[in-house]
Amino acid sequence: MPTDIEYDEVVVNLKVIASITVNTKLYTKGAYLNIEQHSIVPESVRRWYRQDSRDESIKRIDRTITKAIAYLSKERVMHQYLKEAKVGILNMKETYSTCIQTMARLDTILDKIDLVCVGQEKIDAITQDPQQNISTTTKSNGKHHNQQQ
DSSP: OOOOOOHHHHHHHHHHTOOOTTOOOEEEESOOEEEEESSOEEEEHHHHHOOOHHHHHHHHHHHHHHHHHTTTTTTTTTHHHHHHHHHHHHHHHTTTTTHHHHHHHHHHHHHHHHHHHHHHHHHHHHHHHHHHHHHHHHHHHHHHHHOOO
């Protein structure tokens, strides 16, 4: 397991992303993401003062996911963190369901996760039981061949 600071940052940020619930916002200032907490100061005023925005949140989520994908080849646990982060991103989509651009940007990020997660699941299935996959492939190839005749 890597011990570098960037890896830790990615893991922490993925866990924060995973904890996003509907109608919550991200605090994006600093190395680590956080969930916006309730306060007597209105959320809109705090976000304006910090120059925090939906755009910045989406950019930080995208960067975190991209970095996490880069770690996949070294760290298999990253696959699970990405799947968990997907739940938070789906909640964020629900929060911003009336904004087409935000939905499209979040869908693009979700597509990245799906692409690597589905690919990893196929690899896991092959490596867990290669004999079963060979016989399944042979059977499906035989059926296909018979259909052509």
